[in-house]
Amino acid sequence: MTDFDHYDVVVAGGGPSGIMAAVAAAREGAKTLLIERYGFLGGMATNALVGPLQTFHAGENQIAFGLAEEAIQRLKKIGGTPGHVKDMIGFVPTITPVDVEKLKYVYQEMVEESGAELLLHTVVTGVEVTEQSDLKALHLYNKSGAFQVSGHVFIDCTGDGDVVAQSDVPFEKGRKKDGLAQPMSMMFRLGRVDLAKVKQYMIDYPDEFVLAEGWEEVPFVAVSGFFDLVKQGKDNGDFNVARDRVLFFELPAEGEVTVNMTRVIRYDATDGNALSRAEVISRQQVMEVVAFLQKYIPGCEDAVLINCGTQIGVRESRRTLGKYQLTGEDVVKGRTFDDVIAPGSYPIDIHSPDGDELNVLKMEPGTIYHIPYRSILNDYRKNLLSAGRCLSAEHEALASARVTPTAMLVGQAAGTAGAVAAKQQCLPEEVDIQEIQALLKARGCFLGETVHHD
Structure with a gap:
């Protein structure tokens, strides 16, 4: 194993959360590395053909903005999407059909233009931990062989929580009664x-x-x-x-x-x-x-x-046990949090882990819930954030928070937090949440200030 460069922010996984985390961190001035196992970016939307993207709206109001909306507007300019159109099924207010090949290109260009470094065809094989129990480095492997990269902040956007598991951070899988996760589907x-x-x-x-x-x-x-x-x-x-x-x-x-x-x-x-x-x-x-x-x-x-798809679509796997675990009740009741980093609005959509049913817990139309900063932090490796599908959420809550637009919003927040922590040479949990929120708002994000209460 040979040493590689040191980075302010190292992002593992080039899916929707990882792309936005890397772009956000790099645009905030952090030296950033994005690691992806395939030869292209996009996660489930591009490697598993999971589409259309849904949803950018809560009722009649759009709530997903920032880098997520920038990606759609870039895609629209090159004929890769009609934008947000009404859902004929009525499951969500709008859906966003995408041309996955053009989406791969848009994501790639956003990362390249941000200044973040990109390593494709690269997998995480292990981690190195400091005496203070924080992460020091990721062990990686690609066609060049085995090597490692060190960083100040690491963000697990692998979807499956691979870095979380390798770092011995506690996690859950599946529903409480038997551990069964939502089924996988080849689209x-x-x-x-x-x-x-x-x-x-x-x-x-x-x-x-x-x-x-x-x-x-x-x-x-x-x-x-x-x-x-x-x-x-x-x-x-x-x-x-x-x-x-x-x-x-x-x-x-x-x-x-x-x-x-x-x-x-x-x-x-x-x-x-x-x-x-x-x-x-x-x-x-x-x-x-x-x-x-x-x-x-x-x-x-x-x-x-x-x-x-290049691979089967995965709805659910590891979920980090973080400082706060988002609950199904939080989602349905549109719960608010002072440390909000992203809004969510997708219904709780559970494909039966052991049958053919589709179980939906619908919310009042227009309901928005908050995803708190604490749901991407943990108490075990304090410089490791978990964004996207492996954030800290119950089985029921993840059935809502797992979707691409929400993952992009959480990823942007994680990257922003990582960049601030690196700049201040502190742990992510020590960053003033109001500073993160102010930066997100300055970058065009909506944090769900108006929500339905109990």
Whole structure:
């Protein structure tokens, strides 16, 4: 192992939270390194085709701004998204369809322009700890071999809490009663879909779908339904996946949709053998789903499989046990915190860990909840922050806070905090939260000042 450079802020994981953490830290003047295991950035949205992004809004009001909104505006300029459009299903106020290849480019350019250094095809293999029990360095591996990087602040944005686990910081996995996490899904792109035919069927049989009021006028097709046809497929033995509906969303490219219908239950995304098996099962399911859609679903008769995700989509794995654990009650009741770093508004959306159900705890329309700074801090490695999907939250709360726009907001806050801590040569917990909040607001972020109370 050879020594590498020292950084003010080291970010592990180039998903939505990691990208925003690195860009935020670098723009605040911190010498920043972003580490990503794939050859591109974007996390679940690009490597697992998880889309559309949802949601940037609470009711009629947009709440996700800052770097998250900058990314969407950059993407819009190059034809990679129509922006935020009404959700035909009505699950959330708006959805944001994206062209994942163009999104990869936008994320890459934001990181490059910020001055942050980027290491792709690089994985974290271990950590080094100081005598004071803080992190001193990350052990890394890529095509050049094994090496290490040291830093003042480290931010775990791996999604799976890999650095948290390697650092012996306590964490939880899954729901309380049995430790089972939400299922994994292999999403895929389908081309040559006759969306006019799909929409006409929805007009003819509206009771077969989950639909928002005024859905007929929505320009981008979103489908949650075909319940009778799914039942027919199951009865005939043509559809055996643990799913109760067809779920797909129109993409920016004509005739293309992103399909979310596979479901691999009872597998742990942090277990190497289980993850390998889940990948195999999910691709088998993809072929079954494609055949089912072609045979049963109007508008999909001539559809073609374009591509699957680079990896299976993971909804939930490790969750850090931080200074504060965000609760399901916090989410549903729109709870406020003085140390707020980001707003959230997505419903609690739990795909059953052991069945085919989708369990939703809806909030009052327009409800906003706060994500507190303490939910990315911990008492064990005090210079390690946890942002994105591995922040400190209960199983139920993570079912809301895990989504891409929220992860981007939390990532920007973590990067900002890391940069301030490095500049002041102190621990992240010692930074004045009001200074972090002021910086976020100065950078265009909304911190959910107006919320629904109990």
